Amino acid sequence: MSLAVVQPVVIGERWWARLALITLSLVALGFMISLAVSIGEISIPLETTAKAVSNRLFGTAFELSRIHQGIVWDYRLSRALLAASAGAALALSGAVLQALLRNPLAEPYVLGISAGASTGAVAVMILGFGYGVLTLSAGAFIGAVVAFILVSALAAGAAGGADRIILAGVAGSQLFNALTSYIVTTSANAEQARGVMFWLLGSLSGVRWPDVYLAAPVALIGFAVSVFYARALDAFTFGVDAAAALGIAVNRVRVILLGATALMTAAMVSIVGSIGFVGLVIPHAARFLAGPSHGRLLPASAMIGSIFMVAADIVSRIIIPQQILPIGVVTALFGAPAFALILYKARRPV
Amino acid sequence: MSISINDVRWSAGGLMIVNGISIDVAPGKTLGLLGPNGSGKSSLLKLICRLRNVKSGVIALGNADIAGMARLDIARRVALVEQQAATEAQVTVLDVVRLGRTPHRGPLTPWSAADDQAVNEALHHVGLPARAGQFWHTLSGGERQRVHIARALAQTPSELLLDEPTNHLDIQHQLEILSLVAKLPVTSIIALHDLNLAAMFCDNLAVLHHGKVVAAGTPEEVLTEDLIANVFGVRAYIERSPHHGRQHVQYRLD
Numbered sequence: 001m002s003l004a005v006v007q008p009v010v011i012g013e014r015w016w017a018r019l020a021l022i023t024l025s026l027v028a029l030g031f032m033i034s035l036a037v038s039i040g041e042i043s044i045p046l047e048t049t050a051k052a053v054s055n056r057l058f059g060t061a062f063e064l065s066r067i068h069q070g071i072v073w074d075y076r077l078s079r080a081l082l083a084a085s086a087g088a089a090l091a092l093s094g095a096v097l098q099a100l101l102r103n104p105l106a107e108p109y110v111l112g113i114s115a116g117a118s119t120g121a122v123a124v125m126i127l128g129f130g131y132g133v134l135t136l137s138a139g140a141f142i143g144a145v146v147a148f149i150l151v152s153a154l155a156a157g158a159a160g161g162a163d164r165i166i167l168a169g170v171a172g173s174q175l176f177n178a179l180t181s182y183i184v185t186t187s188a189n190a191e192q193a194r195g196v197m198f199w200l201l202g203s204l205s206g207v208r209w210p211d212v213y214l215a216a217p218v219a220l221i222g223f224a225v226s227v228f229y230a231r232a233l234d235a236f237t238f239g240v241d242a243a244a245a246l247g248i249a250v251n252r253v254r255v256i257l258l259g260a261t262a263l264m265t266a267a268m269v270s271i272v273g274s275i276g277f278v279g280l281v282i283p284h285a286a287r288f289l290a291g292p293s294h295g296r297l298l299p300a301s302a303m304i305g306s307i308f309m310v311a312a313d314i315v316s317r318i319i320i321p322q323q324i325l326p327i328g329v330v331t332a333l334f335g336a337p338a339f340a341l342i343l344y345k346a347r348r349p350v
Numbered sequence: 351m352s353i354s355i356n357d358v359r360w361s362a363g364g365l366m367i368v369n370g371i372s373i374d375v376a377p378g379k380t381l382g383l384l385g386p387n388g389s390g391k392s393s394l395l396k397l398i399c400r401l402r403n404v405k406s407g408v409i410a411l412g413n414a415d416i417a418g419m420a421r422l423d424i425a426r427r428v429a430l431v432e433q434q435a436a437t438e439a440q441v442t443v444l445d446v447v448r449l450g451r452t453p454h455r456g457p458l459t460p461w462s463a464a465d466d467q468a469v470n471e472a473l474h475h476v477g478l479p480a481r482a483g484q485f486w487h488t489l490s491g492g493e494r495q496r497v498h499i500a501r502a503l504a505q506t507p508s509e510l511l512l513d514e515p516t517n518h519l520d521i522q523h524q525l526e527i528l529s530l531v532a533k534l535p536v537t538s539i540i541a542l543h544d545l546n547l548a549a550m551f552c553d554n555l556a557v558l559h560h561g562k563v564v565a566a567g568t569p570e571e572v573l574t575e576d577l578i579a580n581v582f583g584v585r586a587y588i589e590r591s592p593h594h595g596r597q598h599v600q601y602r603l604d
Contacts, residue, residue: 104438228457235452237445238435241401245432246505247425247453292439 025303029084032310036080037072039314041322044068053077074208082207083313083327084306085215086268087278089222091305093261094279095286095298096226099233100257101165107279108265111165111258112172114274116147117266118200119176119183121273125196126188136199137211137270144266147176152258202275202328204313211271222264223302229253230294237292275328277335278305284342351410352377352537353398353509358407360397367393369561370407375539375554377508380532382552382569383541386582389558391541392433395511398539399428411509425453429502431495433513437486444482446497447472450504472503476530492523499527503534510538516547549573549597557581573597 037049051062052072093108100106109115120143121136123129129139155168180200184193226233232253235243244250265279282305283297290300309327312334316325353375360368368390375381383391396402398409400416409416411427429450450472451465473479476496481489489497495515502510512531516524524544528551531538542548548555549569556566559581565572578586584601591598 102438231452231455231457234445235449237437237439237441237449238432239437241396241430242432242435244401244421245399245425245428245430246449247422249421287440292441293445 022299025307029303029307029310032307033077033080033084036083036310036314037076040071040076040317042067042071044072048072078209078212079204079207079313080310081212082215082271083204083309085212085219086272086275087282087305087307087309087312088302089215089219089264089268089305090275090279091282091286091301091308092219092222092226092298093265095283095294095301096233096257096261097279098283099236099294100254101163102236102239103163103166104284105280106166108261109173109274109276109279110169111262111265112147112151112169112176113144113262113265114269115173115176115180116150117141117144117269118196118274119143119179120146121199121270122180122183122188122196125199126183126192140270141266143176144269145262147172148262148266198326199273200328201326202273202331203324203326204272204316205324207271214267215271218264218267219302222260223298225260226257226298227295229257230298233257233294233298234292273326273328275309275331277331277339278309281335281339281342282308285338288342351375352379352412353539354410355394355398356408356410358394358397358409359405360393360402361405362393367561368397368404371558371561371563372407373556373563373566375537377537378535379537379553380551381539382548382555383539383558384543384545384548384555384572385558390561391558392513394558395430395513395539395541398509398511399430400424401430422453425505427507428509428511429505429507431498431502431510431512431515433517435498436494439486441486442482443473443478443484443486443489443497443500444469446486447482447500447504450501453505468504468506472500475503475534476500492519492527495519495523495527496530499530508536510534510536512538512540514541514543516542516544545573545578545599546597549599550594569597573599 034046034049038044038046048064048068049072051060052064052069054060055062055064055069056073090108094106097106097108097110098104117140121140123143124136124139151165151168151172154172155165184196188196232243232248235246235248240250268275283301286297286300286304289304290296309331312327312330316327316330319325319330351374353373355371355373358368358371359366371390371394373381383394385391393402397404398416400409400419400421404417411419411424416424447469448465451468455461455465470479473482476499478493478496478500481493486494486497499512499515510531515527515531519527524547528540528547531540532551540552552569554567555569555572557564557572557577564581565577573588575586575588578584578588578599585604586602587600589598589600590596
């Protein structure tokens with residue numbers, strides 16, 4: 001009896017194909033980031049960008065105007081790297097949550113994280129909680145973590161399947177959104193309300209290197225943790241009991257991965273505000289290209305998420321002359337139709 | 351014994367679902383678990399692979415109490431085929447069967463030749479090697495059940511637990527799946543509803559009622575007109591089939 005089985009051809013099955021794919025996507029991300037640095041109010045040639053980066057990184061001494069050097073390094077590169085980190089972290093969180101909760105609509109904000117972050121940010125910005133000690137980002141981070149703990153406790157108290165976490169998240173989000181609105185309508189002046197609005201829609205303005213030093217390691221560590229558990233996530237395909245029957249320590253994996261996604265999301269939301277649709281749409285797009293196996297899906301999600309976010313940032317800066325759109329508006333404007341398209345394409349013959 | 355269950359109790363929501371069950375299964379034998387809906391069959395299967403923890407009593411695999419075993423070690427030994435486990439993911443037959451190798455692989459160990467062999471053998475056992483690349487959602491109910499059994503076999507278990515594997519299948523596939531399981535060189539416990547199929551394919555039967563074993567033994571010993579009346583509340587004629595020599599149950603409507 002012959003035991004040969006026809007193997008379905010999947011890109012990235014062979015090591016050299018995988019290596020080529022990784023190299024190619026890193027080059028694409030690098031190119032997108034260079035574009036993001038070059039494009040803007042003041043257009044800077046790619047060559048100048050390369051020289052400016054090399055001056056800072058390798059101590060070369062290319063002749064450049066101080067303004068160009070400053071724009072490239074202090075404003076645009078940090079901003080692009082943060083966009084890439086946030087995109088990767090949000091997309092990764094979405095992919096992990098969709099597998100863990102077995103729900104295609106799960107995304108980072110479903111755990112109430114963005115709602116909690118906005119309440120925290122608004123409490124600091126308008127009510128002046130921890131005045132002088134807490135920055136807006138720190139307030140948002142604390143709010144996000146508090147919301148996540150509350151939602152988890154509610155879900156655990158309601159003991160039951162993954163659906164309970166999503167329901168608890170909806171309840172938590174509603175509560176925190178109501179608190180945010182309450183604070184804004186009762187205490188904010190027009191100026192503050194506009195600032196809050198901008199932050200709530202997601203904004204990369206004002207991002208500097210210290211933000212990158214937080215966001216990039218968080219994204220990288222989150223990536224490493226998720227990829228380490230890629231096979232455990234595969235085992236959740238047929239549910240929690242099926243995963244446990246395959247030897248997965250279900251509770252431990254859940255706590256670690258929920259914690260990792262919560263921290264990734266909280267860190268990103270606290271820096272850039274809540275940017276919607278990336279966590280929801282990108283994993284679906286990645287699944288289209290890389291298939292459902294998490295060993296491939298997670299790297300693909302992270303890569304596509306960061307490229308998409310950097311591109312969205314470019315669009316947010318150039319689509320209306322003299323004005324910067326909140327990046328959340330751009331991701332939603334592109335994300336919503338893309339999601340509709342994915343749903344339409346993925347429909348099954350009944 | 352391959353599996354021994356000793357005075358096991360388990361309750362959920364204040365209700366005693368498994369109420370002092372003791373059963374032994376010898377290596378390589380097939381035990382049929384019978385009983386009305388809610389009699390504790392599924393719960394008992396989940397207790398045996400420790401998806402739920404017993405409230406009291408001991409379940410042993412070989413000589414080892416499962417309470418002291420690592421989850422991974424249980425999964426390397428016992429495979430479970432759940433009732434109608436479904437997924438929305440766009441996975442192929444091969445993806446699903448490969449899941450069976452999960453307990454044998456570390457988080458970063460590469461796929462090995464032994465893994466390939468286990469997966470290929472499992473696919474051949476259920477007659478689906480040609481369907482390896484087919485998507486899960488395009489399969490019929492019977493094919494999905496066979497894929498689940500292949501996934502369980504890829505775990506290379508010495509004990510196999512099946513929870514109503516023939517539910518919703520046409521009679522041809524019911525017979526196919528049960529004769530496949532009966533022929534496998536592993537110890538198996540199958541929760542079943544069809545008494546005639548149980549008599550045809552199982553070495554021994556245990557009948558559960560309200561969380562207790564009310565009869566256990568060979569099909570001849572267990573399947574009696576009195577037992578069926580007491581447990582299932584229906585009256586029946588029982589005779590030995592002139593064709594396959596096993597017990598045959600016919601139901602009375604009067």
